[in-house]
Amino acid sequence: MVASANPLTLMGAAGSPYTRKMVALLRYRRIPYAVVWASHRNPPQGYPEPAVKLLPTFYFPKAEGGHHAVVDSTPIIRRLEAEHQGRSALPGDPVLAFLNYLIEDYGDEWLTKCMFHFRWAHQADADNAGPMLIFWNEPAVSDEEAASAAAFISRRQIDRLYVVGSNATTAETIESSYTRLLFILDKLVQMQGYVFGARPSSADFAIYGQLTQLGIIEPTSAAIMTKVSRRVRAWLDRMEDLSGLAPEDNHWAPRATAAERLKPLLTEIGRVYAPFLLANAHAVMARMEAFEAEIDGRAWKQPTFPYQAKCLKWIRDEFSALSAADQADVHSMFAGTGCDALIAGL
Ligand SMILES: N[C@@H](CCC(=O)N[C@@H](CS)C(=O)NCC(=O)O)C(=O)O
Incomplete structure (x- = not known):
């Protein structure tokens, strides 16, 4: 059993559905956590990179010191079930x-x-999401920088719509x-x-x-x-x-x-x-x-x-x-x- 005095650190973003999945699960399970709102472009200092750079990235402490960077919410949920008792999110049957x-x-x-699809396929949604993706991570950025970064990220994501079908x-x-x-x-x-x-x-x-x-x-x-x-x-x-x-x-x-x-x-x-x-x-x-x-x-x-x-x-x-x-x-x-x-x- 892991002592839960130290919060479990994770990096995530408010616009990442898997981050929101995991933060809500941690709250429900009463597992102390510290979420760092960031991305793999500006990750928290002192932590390793995961093999696949996805959000959220969890930093599980190693017994010998340091951390493992772990991604993929589904197996992480099972790991948390093994490490923290009570308030299970998995049916017993x-x-x-x-x-x-x-x-x-x-x-x-x-x-x-x-x-x-809904984020990027219709113009009104894409116009909303572009700036949000910037401000979720960089609240102090200038309006001009935000506008050009939003345009860049929107173009990249719209071009990737075909990937998910x-x-x-x-x-x-x-x-x-x-x-x-x-x-x-x-x-x-x-x-x-x-x-x-x-x-x-x-x-x-x-x-x-x-x-x-x-x-x-x-x-x-x-x-x-x-x-x-x-x-x-x-x-x-x-x-x-x-x-x-x-x-x-x-x-x-x-x-x-x-x-x-x-x-x-x-x-x-x-x-x-x-x-x-x-x-x-x-x-x-x-x-x-x-x-x-x-x-x-x-x-x-x-x-x-x-x-x-x-x-x-x-x-x-x-x-x-x-x-x-x-x-x-x-x-x-x-x-x-x-x-x-x-x-x-x-
Ligand atoms: N199967 C992973 C999926 C995680 C994932 O796809 N995260 C997205 C953000 S919501 C991501 O990091 N995508 C890479 C990118 O946008 O560059 C999980 O359950 O955690």
Whole structure:
């Protein structure tokens, strides 16, 4: 057990959905932390660089002194579970833990397509995001410098929209998936508060992270959220700081209840994310540079994304680690949702 007298230091940015995911999780778990608002262009002095320069970057203390620079929120959450007891963000039931893994991954990897798309695809949103990205890190910069830096970063990000699959062909698929998620989340929050019951899981924090941008920063997607669900918009403000929540074991919904209530969300994941993961993994295996698929009845095209082929493999690994009885339960929960394709043949 790590003594928690020293805060765990991380570097992040307010406009980084994964940073927001992790800061909210640390608050909920009451893990003392110190977030440094910076970027890999101006990182905090005295810390090592991570192998892949992403935000957030965590600086875990080494036993012999110094730090390890670690990225990737999903495994970091599991590491924090092992190092800090209580207020767990992972359901104890192995089947629900598996579903939580899948939904967290959908939040991190599909909803981020929505986030990146809404940030840069429409002019009004890009005009808003460019300066915000500068001021989040450099509050004292002059207006002139901010304007030219914003123009530079906006151009770079707009040019990278194609990387996540945002283009004229896919825009409608991305935008309608965001709106459907809001309707689905509205019902879950109304019924039980969070995705897996009356306490938050890492899936809630993943969805929350992306929605801190979509629902608050980007004018177009924020207006959609307000129109579809003020309940979800209010949920975001509460999710930011759940340090006062008193979670109990029985606040996780029982397996059968969760299975029934999660059907619409699983159906959404099966509708967009499962076909994407499968087509992308197939393209990676075939060493294709780009791929085309049908998602939600429309054409989808984008460059292959090797990291997301690993995401599919990790989902399958999590499934394979379940007992035969638990796997059978997952198969029956997935029937008719489209998620069954993710574990077909395992
Ligand atoms: N899978 C990683 C993703 C982290 C990530 O992609 N972070 C973005 C910012 S939100 C980033 O640093 N992108 C690199 C860049 O923008 O140069 C996680 O869960 O932490």
